[in-house]
Amino acid sequence: MRYKIFISFIIATLLVFVAGCQKDQDFLAVAKSGSTAAAGFGISNLDGISIGVDASVTKLDTAVKVFIGTTYGSATTVSLAIDTSIVNAYNNDNGTDYDYLPAAVYTLPTSVTIPAGQHEGDGKLSVDITKFLSYGTQFALGVAITKVSGGPNAILTDHSKFFIVIQVKNPYEADYAVTGYLYHPTGPRAIKLTKHVTTAGAATSYADLGDLGTSGYGFQFDVASNNKLTNWVGLGAAPAAPKSGFMALDNGGGIDYVVTSSGLAPVNPGTAPWQVSTYNNTYDPATGTFWMHYGYYSAASPLPGTGEVTYSRLVYEKWVKQ
Amino acid sequence: MTFTTDMKGCLALIVLAGCCCWLTGCHSKTQTKVTIRVRSGHGQKIYLQRIPVGKEERQLLDSTIVEDMTRDIVFVVPRQEQRLYQLSFAGSGVKFLFINDAPELSLSGNFITGKYEVRGSVASAEIKQFLDQQKELAGRTRVLALRIKNAGEEEEAGGGTKAGAGKKPGEALSPAAVDSLKRLLDSSLAGFWKRYRSFADTVKSPAAFLLVYNNIEFGKDYDGESAFITAAAARFPADTSIRELRDEVLAYIKVMKEEFQVGDPLPPIVLPDRGGREFSTATLKGRYYFIDFYSTWCPQCLVYNRAKKELRKLFPASQLEMVSVAIDVERQDWENNLRQLQPDWPQLIDTLMWQGVAVRALKFDSIPFNFLVDPQGRILQKAIAPDSLTGVVMRALGRGQITR
Secondary structure (H helix, E strand, C coil): CHHHHHHHHHHHHHHHEEEEEEEEHHHCCCCCCCCCCEEECCCCCCCCCEEECCCCCCCCEEEEEEEEECCCCCCEEEEEEEEEEEEHHHHHHHCCCEECCHHHHHCCCCEEEEEECCCCCEEEEEEEEEHHCCCCCCCEEEEEEEEEEECCCEEHHHCCEEEEEEECCCCCCEEEEEEEEECCCCCCEEEEEEEEEECCCCEEEECCCCCCCCEEEEEEEEEECEEEEEEEEEEEEECCCCCEECCCCCCCCCCCCCCCCCCCCCCCCCCCCCCCCCCCCECCCCCCCEEEEEEECCCCCCCCCHHHHHCCEEEEEEEEEC | CCCHHHHHHHHHHHHHHHHHHHHHHHHHHHEEEEEEEEECCCCCCCEECCCCCCCCCCCCEEEECCCCCCEEHHHEEEECCCCCEEECCCCCCCCEEEEECCCEEEEEEEEECCCCCCCHHHHHHHHHHHHHHHHHHHHHHHHHHHHHHHHHHHHHHCCCCHHHCCCCCCCCCCCCHHHHHHHHHHHHHHHHHHHHHHHHCCCCCHHHHHHHHHCCCCCCHHHHHHHHHHHHHHCCCCHHHHHHHHHHHHHHHHHHCCCCCCCCCCCCEEEEECCCCEEEHHHHHCCCCCEEECCCCCHHHHCCHHHHHHHHCCCCCCEEEEEEEEEECHHHHHHHHHHHCCCCEEEECCEEEEEEEHHHHHHCCCCCEEEEEEECCCCEECCCHHHHHHHHHHHHHHCCCCCC
C-alpha cells in the first residue's frame, strides 16, 4: 500500500512537472473572453487600444466588437455611450494627459447587435482624419456599455469599458535603419540599429540619442521647410541645450578620440567618412533619409566654453526609412 | 535482495524524477525564464534583443505578437553571463529593459503609456530605478536651462513689456539671478554626471555597470580612470566584457599618458610593405633613420611629401634610411597615393590604424608624426615640423646648414 501511495506521489509530481512545461509551450494560445452569459467588449477595462494613423489616411475605421459567451435564439442589442470618465480615469491612473477625441471628428453607433446564434457583434468607430487639427496630440475616447437587451440582459462588468487612443503621425514617423559612429573618449563605437521616430508635432519628432536609448537618452527635433533639422531638445536623461545639440563643426572641442574600445579604427571626427559636410543635419524627403551630426556635453569635458565646443560625445548618423 | 514489480517500477520512476529535477536545476542555472504581460498591446509585435557590448552586434533573439493581453508571454534567454535585454514593439518607440540575473523574472507593462515594472530581478529593478531617477534629474536641469534661455530672450527683447511681439514672454530676471541659475544648472549637471560614476562604483550587476559606463567621463584624469576600470574588472572577475573593456581602456590610457621622449630607445615595429612582405625597423639598427606616420585622408600629412622628397635628395640611404608608415585602413587608397608620389624608400602600412602596432608600440596619438633615430636606436628628434625637417636632420647628423 505504501508503495502504491509513493508511486502515486511520484506520478503526480511528474504530471505537475510535465503540465508546467506544456503551459510554457502554448503561451501564444488565444484566450477567449466573455465565457459567461453577459455581453462585453473584447478587451478588458484595464486595457486600451492605441492607433497611429498615417497623415495620408483620410478616414480611420476601427472595429468596436462586443461578445457574449453563450448564444441566444434572438439578437442581442448592446447599447453604447461615450463616457469621458473613462479617459479621466485612465489619465489619473497612468499619469497620461490625453485630450478627448472631439465629437465632430468621429461617428459611433449607439448600439451594436449580436445576431441570433452568434457570439460576436461588430460596431464601427469612424474617424475623419482630415478634421484633425493637430499632429502628435494623442486623443482618447472612452465608450461604455450601458445596457444589454434581447439576450443575456447582463453586462460583463470587467469588459464594459472601451478605451482608444488615436494619434495622427507626421510624415517622419517610422522605423529607420541607422548606421553611424559615436565618438566617446574611451568607448567610441559604430552604430548599427533600428530607431523609431515618434511624432511630437506636425514637423517635430522624437528619437533615441545615438545608441543610448537604453540609457533613456533621447531628443526632439524639427524638420524645417527647407529640410534642415532644427530646434534640438534633449529629452529623457539627455542634457538640455546648450549642453547638447546639432553640430555645425565636426569636433568643436578638439578632443582626440584616437583609440577605440570596439576594435574599429575610427579617425578623428572631421575625416572621412565622419564629416559634417555629409552628416549635415538635413532630411532628404526623396529617399526618407536623415543625415545627422549631434553631440552632448558631460561634466568632465576638458574644454571650457559653451555649446558644441564642450561636447565630448559626438554622433554621426544616417537614418534610412524602412 | 529481490525486487517486486512494484519496487522496480518505483525505482524507475525515482530515477526518472531525479533526472527531471536535475534537468530542471540545470535549466534554472543556464537560462532565465522571462514572463511578460503587456496591457493595451493587442496585436503588437514584440522583439527581444540583446544589447551589444564592445565588438558585438545587436542580436534579435525572438519575437512574438501579443494575441491576448490577459495571458503571459514567455521568453527564455541564456543566463551564463549577465546582459541587458530589450523588448521593443514594432512601429513604436516603447521598450522594456531587463537583466537576466535570476532563473525567473516577470515584466508587466502598458503599451500605450510605455510604463513597465520588473519583478524577480534585483539588477533589472536597480538599473530601472537609477535610469528613471536620472531622467527626472535631467528633466529638472532642462527646466533650469529653459529659465536661463527665456531670461536671456527677455533681456534681448528689452524687458517684459516688449517680449510679447510674437514671442512667449520670458521670465524677468536680474543678471545676478541668471548667474545664480547658471551656477545651479552647472552644479546640477555635475551632480547628474557624478551619479553615473557613483552608481557604477557600487552596482552589483556587470550588465548594469556596462550600461552606465557609457555615461562616465574622466577627461584627462587618466589615473582616476585607470583605477576605476581596474577596480571594476576586479569586482566582476568572471565577466569577459568588462575584462576586455579594462584592457582597451588601459591601452588607451597608456597611449594618451605616455609618449617617448628624445633619448629614449624607440622599439622596433614590424609591418607589411607594398609587396606584402614584413619589414622590421630592427633591421635599421646601426644606421640613422627617419620614420614618419601619415594617412592618405589627412591633409596635414600631405604637407610633408615635398619635405620628405627633399630629405631623400640630400641624404642617400647609406647616410639616412627613411621609412614611411601609412595609418590607413584602405590599401587601395594607399597604393593610389604612392603611385602619384613615387617614393624610393620603404613604404609600410598599418591597416589597424589606431589599434595598430605603430600607435600602440610607439605611443603617438596623432598624425602626422615622426621620429629621427640614431644608430643605437635612440630618438634624436620627434614630431619634426615639415618646414624644419631638412634643417633638423642636417644638424642631428652633424652636417650643418645647407646652402642652396
